[in-house]
Amino acid sequence: MRSPLPLLLLLALPGPAEAGVRRFAVLVGNNEGSPGMHHLYFAEDDARKMQQVLTSVGSYENGDVRVLLGADRDMVMRALAGVRGDVALARQRGDETLFLLYYSGHADAEKLQLGRTFLTWPLLEDLVSRTGADVRLAFVDACQSGSLTGAKGGTRGPGFVKELDERLGAEGQVVITSSSRDEASQESDEIGGSYFTHFLASALLGAADEDGDTRVTLAETYRYVYHETVFRTSGTRTGVQHPTYAWELAGKGDVVLSDLSPARSALWFPPGLEGTYAVFDEGRRMFVAEVDAGPAGRALTVRPGAYLVQIRRPSHLAVARADLRDAQRLDVGGLRFEAVEYEEDVARGTIERRKREEDLPALGLRLLLGTRRFGNEEVDASYLPATPAGGVGVRWHWRDGRWAAADLVSGALGTHLSFTDLDWEVPVIVSSTTVGGWFGIATRPARVQAGAGLGLGVAYFRRDFPNGVLEAQDLLTVAPGLAGFAGWHPGRLQFGLEIRLAWLPVRLDDREQGLGFSDAFLTLGYRF
Amino acid sequence: MRTSLLTLGLLPACGGPITNLRFEEDADFLAALPTAERQTIHYAPGDTRRIPVALPAGSPDLRSWTARIAADVNAAVLDVLDLVDLVRSHPPTGRTDDGRTWGPWEVEHETWLVVDIVRSGLGQYDWTFSLSEAPGGPWVVGLGGTHWAGTTVAEGDGDFDAHIGTIAGFLGGAAAGEVAVDYDNREGIDLIVVFERFRGEAGGDLLDATYAYREDPLGNGDFQFATDADVAEGAALEHVAARSRWTAGGALRADARLDCGDLGEFAVTLTQCWDETGALVHQGDDAGLFEPVGSTEDCAFPEPSLPDDGEEG
Numbered sequence: 017m018r019s020p021l022p023l024l025l026l027l028a029l030p031g032p033a034e035a036g037v038r039r040f041a042v043l044v045g046n047n048e049g050s051p052g053m054h055h056l057y058f059a060e061d062d063a064r065k066m067q068q069v070l071t072s073v074g075s076y077e078n079g080d081v082r083v084l085l086g087a088d089r090d091m092v093m094r095a096l097a098g099v100r101g102d103v104a105l106a107r108q109r110g111d112e113t114l115f116l117l118y119y120s121g122h123a124d125a126e127k128l129q130l131g132r133t134f135l136t137w138p139l140l141e142d143l144v145s146r147t148g149a150d151v152r153l154a155f156v157d158a159c160q161s162g163s164l165t166g167a168k169g170g171t172r173g174p175g176f177v178k179e180l181d182e183r184l185g186a187e188g189q190v191v192i193t194s195s196s197r198d199e200a201s202q203e204s205d206e207i208g209g210s211y212f213t214h215f216l217a218s219a220l221l222g223a224a225d226e227d228g229d230t231r232v233t234l235a236e237t238y239r240y241v242y243h244e245t246v247f248r249t250s251g252t253r254t255g256v257q258h259p260t261y262a263w264e265l266a267g268k269g270d271v272v273l274s275d276l277s278p279a280r281s282a283l284w285f286p287p288g289l290e291g292t293y294a295v296f297d298e299g300r301r302m303f304v305a306e307v308d309a310g311p312a313g314r315a316l317t318v319r320p321g322a323y324l325v326q327i328r329r330p331s332h333l334a335v336a337r338a339d340l341r342d343a344q345r346l347d348v349g350g351l352r353f354e355a356v357e358y359e360e361d362v363a364r365g366t367i368e369r370r371k372r373e374e375d376l377p378a379l380g381l382r383l384l385l386g387t388r389r390f391g392n393e394e395v396d397a398s399y400l401p402a403t404p405a406g407g408v409g410v411r412w413h414w415r416d417g418r419w420a421a422a423d424l425v426s427g428a429l430g431t432h433l434s435f436t437d438l439d440w441e442v443p444v445i446v447s448s449t450t451v452g453g454w455f456g457i458a459t460r461p462a463r464v465q466a467g468a469g470l471g472l473g474v475a476y477f478r479r480d481f482p483n484g485v486l487e488a489q490d491l492l493t494v495a496p497g498l499a500g501f502a503g504w505h506p507g508r509l510q511f512g513l514e515i516r517l518a519w520l521p522v523r524l525d526d527r528e529q530g531l532g533f534s535d536a537f538l539t540l541g542y543r544f
Numbered sequence: 545m546r547t548s549l550l551t552l553g554l555l556p557a558c559g560g561p562i563t564n565l566r567f568e569e570d571a572d573f574l575a576a577l578p579t580a581e582r583q584t585i586h587y588a589p590g591d592t593r594r595i596p597v598a599l600p601a602g603s604p605d606l607r608s609w610t611a612r613i614a615a616d617v618n619a620a621v622l623d624v625l626d627l628v629d630l631v632r633s634h635p636p637t638g639r640t641d642d643g644r645t646w647g648p649w650e651v652e653h654e655t656w657l658v659v660d661i662v663r664s665g666l667g668q669y670d671w672t673f674s675l676s677e678a679p680g681g682p683w684v685v686g687l688g689g690t691h692w693a694g695t696t697v698a699e700g701d702g703d704f705d706a707h708i709g710t711i712a713g714f715l716g717g718a719a720a721g722e723v724a725v726d727y728d729n730r731e732g733i734d735l736i737v738v739f740e741r742f743r744g745e746a747g748g749d750l751l752d753a754t755y756a757y758r759e760d761p762l763g764n765g766d767f768q769f770a771t772d773a774d775v776a777e778g779a780a781l782e783h784v785a786a787r788s789r790w791t792a793g794g795a796l797r798a799d800a801r802l803d804c805g806d807l808g809e810f811a812v813t814l815t816q817c818w819d820e821t822g823a824l825v826h827q828g829d830d831a832g833l834f835e836p837v838g839s840t841e842d843c844a845f846p847e848p849s850l851p852d853d854g855e856e857g
Binding site: 180398399415433435437438439440442477479486489490491492493522523524525526 | 563634635
């Protein structure tokens with residue numbers, strides 16, 4: 017029989033929903049590591065998933081959760097500095113404070129790898145410590161993340177629970193990692209995320225609520241995550257993955273991580289329901305949790321919406337659709353399950369499609385605005401004066417640095433031609449339209465990016481003489497060229513500068529010759 | 545795929561050409577017209593570096609006198625060229641393959657001007673400035689000529705006649721007579737300006753005179769003329785034939801013969817030479833009228849020379 021002491025202590029501490037406790041979180045997801053590291057498919061999705069979990073059951077205010085996707089070292093440090101300020105303000109008001117750092121991405125034995133930048137384990141721990149929160153939690157889902165706990169005599173295994181239960185009060189720091197210092201942390205195509213985060217989210221949503229008190233504590237969370245992660249990774253090719261922990265909590269009591277109060281909507285897995293059920297959020301196209309009802313039953317607290325609840329049977333998949341309304345407690349035992357062939361597994365198909373989409377190049381729609389200039393000064397003065405030009409285009413960026421683009425650019429200007437031998441100028445309207453395709457190499461996708469490439473286009477030029485001095489003159493020709501660009505990409509917006517140099521085979525007067533022309537554009541893009 | 549790329553690379557430009565030949569031809573037509581630079585006398589350009597030197601008492605200054613003559617000739621020619629310059633700052637109002645037209649423009653009240661330049665042969669341009677009291681004509685030629693292109697259109701030769709009286713008839717004023725200019729700009733400047741019964745805007749006697757000017761590409765010059773002028777005491781006009789020759793460095797020799805008029809049967813031939821510093825190095829005359837200075841050996845041009853008989857007025 018479980019000792020009643022932890023439960024009593026738990027009740028004595030302020031729960032997450034009670035006044036006077038302020039919770040802050042920084043959630044970092046980065047699919048990219050340093051050059052040579054393989055691309056992660058779900059690290060950023062995992063961070064988003066944690067955001068949903070924390071704001072739905074963790075009693076975190078939306079404004080207190082900072083989500084950093086694809087962030088570099090500086091962004092993480094700035095976010096942690098921001099938390100430090102927020103904590104100080106909260107403490108001035110007399111609030112107790114809890115800070116949670118979540119990281120999903122690449123790492124090695126020495127550091128977190130944030131794209132091309134990195135953050136060493138000691139510095140990360142120091143930054144978390146300096147937030148000043150009463151309780152500081154770090155969940156690190158990364159390869160060899162056990163290095164973070166190992167330095168402090170970190171332990172792997174469920175013994176953590178016992179030791180925590182024996183602490184008095186709740187003040188200090190706890191670190192939980194997805195693997196030990198010599199292990200890889202694994203993503204799963206099947207669940208559409210990493211094992212560790214998947215079970216962490218499941219735990220917080222209710223799968224770990226062993227005692228059915230509608231509160232999931234840190235101890236329950238770790239125990240659930242440890243068991244499920246070890247169990248599910250024991251059969252993988254990469255090998256078993258052991259979550260680890262390190263604690264420095266002073267005082268007495270446990271920490272409540274999520275509140276599954278009855279007022280919230282939940283899927284109820286009643287006692288006696290055998291097997292492990294997987295819950296898939298149809299709207300957000302992601303696995304939510306895996307739940308084993310156990311002898312006491314489990315409530316999985318989720319947002320209202322459409323869910324697929326499924327359980328594996330030897331010959332088929334049993335799937336039920338659950339439409340959950342606000343504040344509804346829907347009994348899964350009452351759902352009507354239908355047998356589905358494994359090949360028709362909607363959830364898996366969706367995730368595979370999601371992964372395929374991830375492999376596709378990033379598509380950006382761009383507006384270009386600038387100038388178009390032809391040839392040398394003589395050409396500019398007497399044949400084709402420079403014009404303003406603008407256009408639209410698309411550009412694809414692959415993760416390995418390749419890029420390709422296509423665009424349509426037009427320019428026109430009413431101006432004058434001038435000649436050295438004549439004292440008067442000739443009014444003219446110069447216009448041009450180019451359609452081109454480009455490809456090349458760029459730095460890997462990041463906040464600042466630069467690249468260069470080659471292109472081939474078709475160019476149409478025209479001169480109209482408003483006073484009828486001459487008939488309109490036009491020219492259609494091919495235009496091979498070079499392009500270079502540099503851009504700043506805050507989020508999905510892309511600001512850039514692009515220079516193009518192209519060469520045109522043309523006839524000027526009675527001479528066949530090559531004519532250079534250049535485009536200089538400021539670009540505004542949106543990345544889909 | 546490879547074939548497609550090659551095909552793209554070899555694609556010729558379609559349409560075109562982008563051409564300014566029509567405007568370059570405009571410039572050629574305009575280059576056939578006379579200009580102040582090519583159709584005026586650049587008399588002894590070294591003069592600007594000169595420090596005036598006092599001549600012996602009672603001696604005439606042939607150099608300064610010739611410079612004034614050159615300036616008067618230029619002024620008359622430039623008056624004509626002012627009309628020509630009207631078209632340079634305006635694009636043609638009409639273009640054909642072998643011709644350009646400017647106007648008609650109303651240059652004065654009820655005075656209309658039309659300019660035609662026609663390429664009438666290989667390198668030959670005939671041009672006229674015609675005047676009328678109405679935009680529809682009838683047109684009277686006030687100024688016209690023919691230009692033959694050389695290596696370039698501008699570096700050619702040609703002639704033109706300015707009907708000063710006709711022009712004055714439309715534009716008003718006291719000017720009268722004819723001015724005929726024959727030029728050759730192919731190597732240096734050759735210019736012959738003939739005034740017939742000419743009177744400028746300032747009025748005065750009608751003038752018949754011929755001025756010949758030659759400037760070689762190195763800057764050496766030769767200016768000769770024959771005219772009637774009142775250079776001796778008395779009311780009658782004397783006949784003056786004068787020739788100035790100078791080097792690019794500024795040394796100059798002037799020879800002048802005066803006869804007729806108040807001189808009666810008397811005639812005198814006077815020679816003056818200046819070196820490159822502007823000092824008078826020689827003065828002499830065949831009548832012993834003026835104080836002799838130096839020797840003819842000190843002249844940049846030792847041999848005397850007067851205008852050819854055929855060029856005397």
